[in-house]
Amino acid sequence: MVLSPRFKALATSLVLASSVWGQTGLAPKKFLSLPLGQVRSAGWLTDQLTIQINGLAGHEHEFYHYVSQSDWTGGSSAYSNLEEAGSYWFNAMIPSAVLLNHTVINQKTQDFLDYVLSHQDSTGWLGPEVGTTKPRYLWGRYPFFFGTIQMVENNPALTDRVVTALHKFVALANTMLKNNQGVEPWTATRWEDFVITLQWLYDFHPNGNEAILIDTMKRLKWTGVPWEQVFNPQFFPTKAVDNTPNPFPALTWHGVNMAEGLKALPATYRFTHNQSDIDAASKGWDLLFQYHGRPSGIYAADEYLAGLEAIRGTELCLVVANLKLCTPKETMFSGSYLYQVIGDPKFADRVERITYNALPATLTGDMWTRQYLQQQNQIAAKNMSPNPFPNDGAYSNVFGLEPNYPCCTVNHPQGWPKFVSNAFLTTPDQKSLVHLYLGPFSTSTTLASGNKVTSNVDTLYPFSDTLTTTITATAAFTYYVRIPSWVVGGTIAINGAAAKAVTPSNGLQAVQVAAGTTKFVLNLPAPITTESRPHGSIAVHRGPLHYAFDIPRSQKVLTRNAQESRAVDLEFDATASWQYAIDPATLKFVNKPPASGKLPSPVFDAGQPPVSITVTSCPINWSTAGDTFAAAPPTNPACTGSQRTITLSPFGATKLRIGEFPSFKST
Template identity: 55%
Template sequence: MFMRKVLGFALIGARAASAAAKPTLASKQYETLPLGQILPEGWLYDQLVVQTEGVAGHMHEFYDLVAKSDWIGGHSYYSYLEEAGSYWFNAMVPNSVLVKSSELYEKSLEFFHYVLDTQDESGWLGPEVGTDKPRYLWGRYPFFFGAIQLVEYDPSLEPRFVEAMHRFIRLANDMLRKGEGVEHWASTRWEDFALALQWMFDRHPDGKEELLIDTMQRLKWSGAPWEDIFSEELFPKEAVENLENPWDEDLFWHGVNLAEGMKALPATYRFTHNASDLEAASAGWDLMFRYHGRPSGAFNADELLSGLEANRGSELCLVVELMFSGSFLFQVSGDLKYADRVERVTYNALPATITADMWGRQYLQQQNQVAAKNMTPNPFPEDGPDSNIFGLEPNYPCCTVNFPQGWPKFVTNAFVTSADESSLTQVYIGPMSVNTILAGGNAVHVTVSTQYPFSDTVHISVVADKPFLYKMRIPGWVSDEGVRVDVDRDATYSVGDDTLEYTKGGARFLYLWLPAGASRIQVELPAEISIEERPHKSVAVHRGPLNYAFDIERTETILKSDPREARAVDLQYDAVADWEYAIDPTTLRFYMDEETELPAPIWDYGLAPVWMTVRACLIEWPLGGDTFAAHPPESPACVGEEREIVLSPYGTTKLRISEFPVFQSKGRNTGMAGDKQFPVHEL
């Protein structure tokens, strides 16, 4: 760690050398809106309701890690606050507001006040107060995220939180000076505290700017050296279980830590003002998905980084933390590749690893997943044989309390303003509404009506007091010729702007200069089928934001039921149909039923109004163990007649094949899709 210590001294020394200068933070390209100003509509609102009616909205009633387990001084004591309670609060604050659940909101408020009520004289927050339990910093960080959203929603709570935070920050700074409060997990997650400190600096510095910057620097000095971990020289290019680790900590290769760590370099940029930090963040992001990326948008890490194989796992916590980090990276840098990735993860990896009623979830999902049951042996070197069953807490409980942040924070980061708050930008596409006031008192109301990602059409209605610029992200998979825009009244528009440094990777903006009053815009984002080359000469299939998979027919077995809550069950899924298919990608055809009213839940077997057909045949494709698929065969031979199979959106599947061996069908020249060459999909 010598290199790390040198960096730490350099950071602190640089600040001391310029003590006369007022410390500043670099501006972000975009600013978020307060909680409650963006609301889900249509199927997205229905999805939040399903989550609220699932385990997320009920765990406070029965689940030991967040339910009332004791009473102290008349207040409910939430057990294991250093992790589970903070995760739960971080998710339930936005969840309760987005679905207008007074019960969940009151529970969140109760938790907020309990934490602040029990802050001790030193400034410490958490269950360690009044005990001899060791004090580590990181468990408080998700609480800070939830509290920030809460006080932005209800500003009357802000003074109390800000005062408590300043007290805690003084203590944390002193602990860091003494080398206290940082253990293995805290050393990798320091960036989360840095984001909370930056919120304080931007909004409530109260003359403590130097202390706030100094604390950010000391956190970075005490923590994982992300600029080195994400470097070309040291970043692992394959599954890590057989590699020599250059770090003292395996946790530097831990999937969830890496997903959270992606926020570290943009957070660092804000207090160093060094563009090289953003360049390093971008390079590290690209390395991750080049060597460990999945067609679902996530990356492979069944605990530790695990390469590109389709039978390895991605943790659910990784999925939601990647979504949050990607949003922050976009807001700081303006690079749309991060937003493209977040949307792909949200509409594929997130729903795929949770049951449709959202009462059960996996610890790990697989791109090729032919069973969800006890796997002995299993393909996950670091995780147990129950890692891919669906239930209350298979393998580890962290994902149960952490996954509910995914959908709410996708919504709360879906629209942003420019740094000067004069323009509004739609980052993510889905049915939502916005009520906000831009610079100059410009009250703006936006309604986005769409079935996207199950449709190519987006309707936008805007009412504004004054003219303003409305920007909409155009996903990177849309060709310049594909964007079709219809605007009414005096609105004008353009697509893309090559002078903007942050329009990279093919993604760009639709610029709409809207007049005062009401405007209506219709945007068509037609997509083409694209093919992604995967290991073993296999392919993945995409169209627009969706990855497609063969949805394997399954049986469901209840393994156990929680005695405290009958709906909380562990489920085993077994395939009851053939899955050993090779496909001919040249025969792919896409279908869309836009007249269908979307059901709730939508992410389940056969419910999506979009699908594909493809020519396929059964091949010899063995299991790699008793219950998981081996690698896709590289030169498959048909063992049966060709047939047409249906591919569904990945997120609707629970058992699936999504990385297919390839063969040449007889149907390619008989009226199917001919010899059409689909574009290669770059992730």
Template identity: 65%
Template structure:
């Protein structure tokens, strides 16, 4: 815990200089005002029909019986139920699934009904268990989303939260409930308190502000973690964390901790809070980044080797944090990164039907099985198996937030709510009301990222400015409005301003991209086009290695390669091949073997490339010799591959 003298000085400065919270740069729309269309809507349906949509039916950490007892460290509001609720609230709304909406309402109702007289929320109530604050934070996010969608719940949810806050404030002051996970993830609670302060303070402004300060100064100092001199340049298992806060290098803590400094900027007004997290984001991907968009962390930060893993929780939490960072800072680098993660790393660690997930995914992954020797520093050799719970159960219940929150954060408004911003590109629709009672509807027909063209229909009762993000990979983008002449897009700070008059406006954006090469370790390369990363899709045999007696579809699977994968490529020969569906409808589920319509062909040759154990590939050989003739191989979008090579040795043809 940091010095109380520092806390007191900060609080005095706060009271003397700051009358209110600093405004966010951009505001999110209430849950329900943004919807997915086309293939993205289908992905949500696949998630409904997969593991996520059925967890409530059979998974012991989510079933009704565990809401009461808190019999496990992962049940109810300690983690699992809270994670599940946070993701399934938006999922149920976006899919208009009445069953899931009923489940989330029952969960909310149970938690609120069983709130202790003193304010505590959670399974520890009445059973003499130690109280930890952290497990409530995802629950609060879910409850806030429910209020956004159903305003009739406002008084009940807000009253419960405001009853909890004085208790939490007292606990923090007494050093209670602050185990290491709470001490790293405190930013999530600050965000909840700020929602209350912004919309439902009910005379509790001083208490809410004081609790925010208590959280910041009792938790780990993320400003120290993101200082360049403290940030690790490689795998951390043999390093000493110079800050002393070891758990800040934990992958999921890092993903969630990215929100802490931008949240506290709202009451510190310290520009350094925003500057440090922005540069820390850059350091994270410079030294641990993956071509799939995410960073390496097979429990802790893992550097850049292609066989080191990335936990699924890292993926979805970084997506959410990146969205929030943009809303606070306004740099589209966060949006570009999140879009890459969403269209590559997220589907790449799930089976196409979403009935199985990995704990750790790998860039070069030539088998999915229980490794007798594994490349992960901490996690078990079972971590890259596709199944229900190949390692810790957190990713099973947490991953469903990924797609829904990507959709709900796709449209924003300016702080004065006069203009609309499209943050993420894809088949989407929004119906909202801007300032001045300006009713606006935007509908986008597109195959993006599996196509370059986005067709818009915009209806507005009054004129407004519509800003569309133009990713940094777009080359020679154009806009054609109402069928008239085509003009070049000219974004400023990543956003292209379009003046929309009242009535209906139709326009088409064409956002082409070129194949780009990314340099990796050992002289290897990775190939991209637009937001998609491309990989060799290795064919495999699938064998059930752990059957689930209750739900057979949720079994664990071993994948063994049945096609060649030991290739070097000549990246100068790479060509994009595109065969869009004749009817304009992508196959379902789109992120499965051989289904996306675009691919990259490249000259390759067989090489000697051995294993570093009996189940995972060695590092890419530098300047390998061809052992066979030159041939053309096909690379497919990373997200559709389950076994793959995506970081290739290089030869010159």
């Protein structure tokens, strides 16, 4: 990739300013993640992981041509796709298998690791280009690196072998960068993932190579997209970019690359120590969601940034919760990384919204099929004519094995397990435990001074407002739990004492834990709120959940995989009217807790969640384009029939839906 002289000068100045006020090394994070395996799911979240590994994610290596391992001799078939698919699969399946103690998948990922490392060539290169004349570009290795880091976290016996291979590759990469090699447009936009790998080595296994690690970080930034300028309000696009000239390299406005860019600046801050990097990252986050955000928590990008219209698409790869060290395709990891570096709770709040809304919405309940693009207002999932997506195929919102592009097939399994593994953090001094993402989790770790701590969270959250946490510790310490910004009237009751109002500081409630056992109960109620959307429409929220009208649907099998009959492409069509306006003054929350105390499986499917919202509605005239997508919500529509009560469901449980409604005033 060739940058313009203007941006080369900017990048060079940033490299030269890599030490502020004499500071060297890497700036510390506000919070530290725990090693893979120290945080586990419980309750309904474990059920989600189980459904996923019993679905497409846990079986695609048996038949899907991009990662098929039926002809493996230690991993060669998937290894041939290390440029992308193999790396994605490897990185996704490691946390899935570890969290469920899945013997078969654990062995598959170990085989993959063994094969790749044993085929590293004498120069240090890793990948299928070894022994070929194929051009060598850096970026396809990054997801593989993240996978190896997770394996080391879970099994320290692998440390020497993995770290030695990584340092050997870093030396080669540094030389390549000096010689202007290894960088093409995708590498130029995704350089921050390699920087994060280098920072892991610097923090935990520098092996005397600190200088070359820092130098490689600087060179990656110098050869890459200047994200601090992309996120500058002067240049940032405020509408769909279909016909907008891009002053930067074309791929910068690509949706998943924008997600990459969100974590580029906090990664840069660690070696520049420049507060301006932090400020630009926070501002960029706000701009992205202000001009392209959706009520489901994510933003619209059907390949490229798509504005606020409800029928534009959001790619599954953009959504998935690659929450730890992960692939280039996601927003949720960027939010988690931003929180760990900056500490602003706005990042954690949005990650939780994305996880509990956008992620399950784009998968069928059994997780055997997935979309490429989801829509906020989605009245059909079929081959679309006309096609509302300027840069993606008409098949993009079908639920299937490989609609449009294959990347999401191999990448999507990262979502749930990496959300789980980042639910707890520690403070930098490792004296305190931080419960960041709310849900049914457990963790067992050793804090500073040998303080052995376990925490078990019993809850149906986000389908309940109550969380009961039991902590055991060998010594007293301060425990922190996040109180989301949408909570109103939250209380905490410790060791059976009377409930008191929560008093969070910067989003965290401090709990003083004594040696022995401490138990506390959080009640975190939230009001129903509405969000203003384009054309005078509104979206409905309560707590972390966004609510939508779940359109009744028919199902048609379009294709079935010849090797795996459960891998199908499905067409969904509406079987009932969806053209409604709603009266926001009549919204009422309904909670029907399961008598057994256990949520149905799968919970993110039609009619399954125990929570809903009722609202008075009336039918209206609302046009469609062909029979495949809804036009923009009509402004101030007239009722065409009598008022009726409809039920809104959690967005993640809907596959056809209206999530942005016109409004009216009922009588």
